[in-house]
Amino acid sequence: MMPSTATAPATRVVVPAPKRRRRRANPTAAILLILLAVLMLAPFIWTALSVTKPTDVAFANPPVLSGYTPTLEAFKNLWETTYFAEYLVNTAVVAVISTVVALVLGIPAAYALSRFPGYVSAILLLLALVFRSLPRFAVVLPMYDISRALGIYDTNFALAAALVAINQPFSIWLLRNFFAEIPKELDEAAMIDGCTRWGTLRRIMIPLMRPGILTAGVFVFLFAFQEYLTALVLTDTASKTVPVFITTQLGQTLPMLQQAGAAAMLLTLPVIAISFIAQKYLVAGLSDGSVKG
Amino acid sequence: MRRREFASFIGPSLLVMVGLLVLPLIRTVQWSFQEVNYGQAGTFIGLSNYTQALGDPRFGRAVFFTLLLTAIVTALILVVGYLVAIGVNGLGKLRPYILGSMLVAYVLPGVVGAVSFSWLFNSNFGGVLNLVIERLTGQELLWFTDTWPNRVMIIAHTVWHLLPFSVLMILAGLQGVPKELREAARIDGANALKMHLWVIIPTMRGIIGFVCLITIMDVLRTFDSLIPLSPQADAIGNESIMFYVFDNAFRDGSQQLGLGSAVNVLSILLILICLFPFIRDLLKEAKAKA
Amino acid sequence: MRNRTQIRTGITAMVIAASLTSLTACGAGSRTGAEDATAVECDYTMPEGETTVNVLAYNSSAIDPFTNTMVKSCTRENVTLKHDPIDFSGQVTKTTATLSGDTGSYDILETYGFAVPEIASAGSIVPLDDFVAEYGEKYELDALNEGMRSALSYDGKLYALPMQAQMYVMAYRQDIFDELDLTAPESFEDMIAAAEAIREQGDIEYPIALPMSATADVSTIYQAAMNSTGTDFLDAGEPQFTSDGSREALEGLKSLLPYMDPEVTTFDQPSVQQQMFNGNAAMAIMFSGRMNDLTLESNSPNFDKFGFAAPPSLAADAPYLFSRLSVDGWAIPENTQLDKDMLFQMIASSVGEDASNASVPAAYPAREGIVTDESSAYAVAANETIAATMPAPNDPFSAPVTNAIRPVLVEVLLGQTEVEDGMQEMQRLAEETVSGS
Incomplete structure (x- = not known):
């Protein structure tokens, strides 16, 4: 996409249908990627948890992970x-x-x-x-x-x-x-x-x-x-x-x-x-x- | 396309960029030679802003940290981004979900993501990652006041924030690699590595260069993420150049506007140096076409 | 006899009413914070066109009641008062920005004794004496404490209308102190002894909590420690950073550091509150306006375990307490486009009797006769502190000097610079700032 250095041949490549790829999906890679995706979502999930806790435990240290009633207050x-x-x-x-x-x-x-x-x-x-x-x-x-x-x-x-x-x-x-x-x-x-x-x-x-x-x-x-x-x-x-x-x-x-x-x-x-x-x-x-x- | 047509097509956009980017830039250069406040005419003081900036150890620290951050993050992003893109490309049904979840980090406004990130590590506010790491390593790391743990956290945040973009770009680039090449690269073992290094990556040189360029640009101007992630940035040597400008030219009023502008000019020079290889390539290409 | 009962009933009723108000107003920004806020009379001349009055005031449970009263009571017909929630450092930045040009974004500013001389001497806020003369009777301004008025005056003129005072108060864990048979510490030495005893007992590793954020609060802490020895940053305009008081203050603070969270230089007052909420610290010293939050059940499981005392002195023989007295008030920027007469009536109504009553127990209002020892859990401590805090008049250079020395102060406290070298360096920076070079 760079106007600059690309030297790729100007052939249009059709994106292969997902079916063909699925056949070769590597289970280890898939698991690693799922882990990575969860890790990438962690800050978002953590914030979502913090704001739906009651105020007195929202930022408690060590964190309170259960035993509270979530609230949208x-x-x-x-x-x-x-x-x-x-x-x-x-x-x-x-x-x-x-x-x-x-x-x-x-x-x-x-x-x-x-x-x-x-x-x-x-x-x-x-x-x-x-x-x-x-x-x-x-x-x-x-x-x-x-x-x-x-x-x-x-x-x-x-x-x-x-x-x-x-x-x-x-x-x-x-x-x-x-x-x-x-x-x-x-x-x-x-x-x-x-x-x-x-x-x-x-x-x-x-x-x-x-x-x-x-x-x-x-x-x-x-x-x-x-x-x-x-x-x-x-x-x-x-x-x-x-x-x-x-x-x-x-x-x-x-x-x-x-x-x-x-x-x-x-x-x-x-x-x-x-x-x-x-x-x-x-x-x-x-x-x-x-x-x- | 005729010259006049070209002018009429490009004119409005150029006008906006000249009016809103070039003119302000000229003002910045002017200010950098002045002692000046917002809304007032400044007095010319020659190069003293520049000598002050270059003689300020705090500025030196900011430059060092910014370059360090840029180098580490760019390297990480290219390597991890490539690996993840290869992995995601090989996924079947899962692909949209994985890609979608990863993109969240990129679409979160930078400062919001940084706040969330800081909450993960802040023990006083019940962070969970600091606790996990403490349990695993048996060490209580000071994520906000010790230089290196804080750097690691800033690096992790920056990679977290920018990685999805590079994955997306490289993934898009992979779609353009001829199918036979990609098939061949799937063979396991040392051959696959060679295949990637010597065949696929060179094919995608353009896109990888682009990712590299954008990442360098974005990391060089790191600013807002430091507000929550490094509350005493300067004291521990983790202040970025842009943060230094902000602190001098905006936060404490405008007394240091001239100094801030001089630093802006200096950082433009620095950025141009970092981007020089790309600029040279562009010019070469233009010459070839002309 | 009858009289006294009546007074007592009156006070009780007042305290109950006040705590109800403050509970409901707590944590609210001012849009509907205003709905449950106290309504008072705000009787200005209605301007002709639609008018928005922008109010700049940081949020804390001590400031909110005044802001909310003003926003609620003065918004009517053509006039809307607008207050965006903002934290303290946001207020500091915005104040500089709004005062720096011919026009500004804000029409009413919250400010405090430390900041007034600088912006008053620059002509950025207007003197209020003429308005006080005109409206003094209507809004009973005579009842505003004389000392607090002078804290917000510069060069003999009043530049901000005082709403409340804030002074350092120590909050401590009554349950832990009782269990270990400790009493509220009276010197830094006592504090360290208490901290060691608490640490010994095992639950709390860092018992002491002070707001020492490297970009703001740390200089106030240093100044409070210096004040305890009877010295201040500036004495008649002369920087005092190489004085004995300065050395004792730095050494005293450094001696506390091992008992504080290692990340203390990133902690502002809300972070200190958080340490207390979470039970990670057992003694905290900060401004009184932050104390009421500790006693609210909604904030913390430890809400009923806190005791309050006047802060200790630096040393047992020190003349004053480790404290600062800060007076908060309302100011009117010179560059506002609105009618200043109207703005004055707004701020005057918000420091009136009803509004001041409603601010208890979260605040210590400037109006005489509102705070008694029964007003709040920390009222006794607050009254004691006021009596034993060094009177330290502010100077137009107080604020710029403080900004100039802060990075060096941080280096000294972090151990990157030796105390002596740091003192010399701070003195040099301060002298440079005062001489304007």
């Missing part, structure tokens, strides 16, 4: 006594808007980069690489200063705009590789039929690119949904997001600490659902784009 308190709903809406709105805008801007740019050969494209891709690697503070602190001067500090708009810019390089990169997969002859045929470039992109390319766009969209959405640093610096009371809220609760006393854990659970459940649903498409989508450089 922390969730109830979170919902009733804090502005959690508002933080969640902020987080979701910013993630959705920034994803849509990043794709709307990124798709044509990625398409152009895949069709315009030579130095200009290479330099622009290189720039995208450099932008992706920038230390976040190098752009976010000036954004803080500028947004305060412009009076847009602590708005969903400012945060979404920042995230569009920050996530743009990654989405362009990913999309550019998907476009590179589509033979140029297809564009030419479409243009002979009277399509403009924009028409070609809209009528031919985008429908063909659906798995690629979905993949890029899922990634950008996840990045935006998770973003902590940018939100920490650019928001305060009006557009606070859930990750920022959770970190301001780490030094709280018991019931509120449990609420923070509950907030973490509620923030995570939707993305876990997404990851379970999307993983199949992600592998397929990524392999379409990535096999050839």
Whole structure:
């Protein structure tokens, strides 16, 4: 998927049907992988346990593992006594808007980069690489200063705009590789039929690119949904997001600490659902784009 | 594609990136030569921010720790990621469940995952892993105040968080390896190892390079996970560069904004050095095409 | 005679009412924390447009009653008071951020004696004397303790309206102390002796718990130890880090370290509470505002086993206790866009008599005559502490000097730097900060 070093032959490989693989599944490997998966889930499971225990045993040392009645009190308190709903809406709105805008801007740019050969494209891709690697503070602190001067500090708009810019390089990169997969002859045929470039992109390319766009969209959405640093610096009371809220609760006393854990659970459940649903498409989508450089 | 079309396609995106990334970056470079507060014009003080940063042992510690973390985590992620991807690729019905559960670590917001992770190890808050490890080794490790146990925990967390991405990518890459090669690699024994090392991995050089690149970038900017995982990061030498910037340029007000900006500029240089091999490859490729 | 009975009945009723309120308000942020909070009169002139008043105040069971009262009582018609739950270090960061520009996010700030001189001298918060003159009678502000008002004053002007005082109190496990025939320690030496006895008995490895978090609380602990010897960080603006008091404080604290959890430098006050909740420590010293949590059944199986006492002194012959007195109050930022008259009436109503009554036993309100020895389990200890805490006026440089020396202090306590070298280094850093270079 890298524009750079890939030397793989440009043959399209069909993903083999799972049936053939199952025949050879290695039981030791399977058991190891199940163990690994459980280990990977451990922090999540542990937090889920902690927030559903009654407060007096939630963080007891040594941990209390049984003999208590699970409770959803922390969730109830979170919902009733804090502005959690508002933080969640902020987080979701910013993630959705920034994803849509990043794709709307990124798709044509990625398409152009895949069709315009030579130095200009290479330099622009290189720039995208450099932008992706920038230390976040190098752009976010000036954004803080500028947004305060412009009076847009602590708005969903400012945060979404920042995230569009920050996530743009990654989405362009990913999309550019998907476009590179589509033979140029297809564009030419479409243009002979009277399509403009924009028409070609809209009528031919985008429908063909659906798995690629979905993949890029899922990634950008996840990045935006998770973003902590940018939100920490650019928001305060009006557009606070859930990750920022959770970190301001780490030094709280018991019931509120449990609420923070509950907030973490509620923030995570939707993305876990997404990851379970999307993983199949992600592998397929990524392999379409990535096999050839 | 014509030049004008190219410009119109790429224009909006470029405009956003110039406006929202390049302009702030210029501001950062300006600040790095100034003594300055948010919302005020600074005074030019030449290179003193840079000399202050480079002369600050705390900055040196942060650079050392960040590079160490990057090297260890990247190596672990590549090796473990490859092995897991091979394993997952060989799974049948189980595959979606295993992959789905692993992805959870990646989709959890970094700081949330780090909080959960810290609870697993924090004895004062009834952690369970510290207890298990204590029972197994007979040693009571100080996960939050001893340099190396704390490093191990930070490394474990970073690998935990980033591993799924590399598995996903390598798995996707494996789908592109010709079937005969993969079949051949399944033969047990030394031949399989050779097959992986000399045939399959070179075929996937591109994707592995990409995973390596992304991992380096992500680890170099480690920041939020240290808030719960290393509450006295600087005192035990486990502070990252980004944490140092945060502490100087944001947390205690803005007195040190110039210094923070200078560190930002220095870390950009550092990142460019780390990424140099990849950049060189990209340029070579462009030259070949041009 | 009759009179006294009446008073007693009155106090009992008050305590019951107060504990009910505080139990229900406990742990609540202020959205509906406000619903079960006390309602008081909050009689400002209604502004014309929709107005949101953002309140910055960290959560603790001692601060919450005041915040909740204000949010509940002053939210009406066009005006909404908004308070996001936040921890103490969050409040510190946000305070700096909101005060640093021409406009800020917050309209009412919780602040405390230590922080007031710095932000007051910078002109970031407004003096309240004119408002006090105008509304003193309406809100009975004369009844706010004089000493607490002066703790929140700078250069002769009042910059924050005091709601409560917090002082160090020692909580200890009454059951364990009784069993081992120990009494509440009166010096660090006693504390160590008690700790050894408890350790001997076998259940608790690290009996002493202090909040010594390397990024915040540790400097307060050091200052409290220094104060016990009668010295402070600054004496008329001169740093005192190379003084004998400083050395005794550092050595005293180091002598306690073997009896504290090895990770103590990561512990803030909630972590110390956690040690007590879990029965992993037998003596804890922290601010009084954190004490009531220990006595709540919902928090811990040990809730009924705690005794409270004034903290010990550094040494038996030390002039003062190992303590700090911190006064919490409400301030109005200079850069708020809202009507300051309205904001003042909001904060004034939240420190009124009803609100102050409702804050007991979680807090030690600034209003005279509310706290008696019967007000709370730790009230006797709190009153004793106040009487024997070194009066230590704050200076605009207190806060910046404290930030400057903290990393070295941590090095000294962790044993990375020798005491003498550390003292010299702290003195140098402090002098640099004071001279502004």
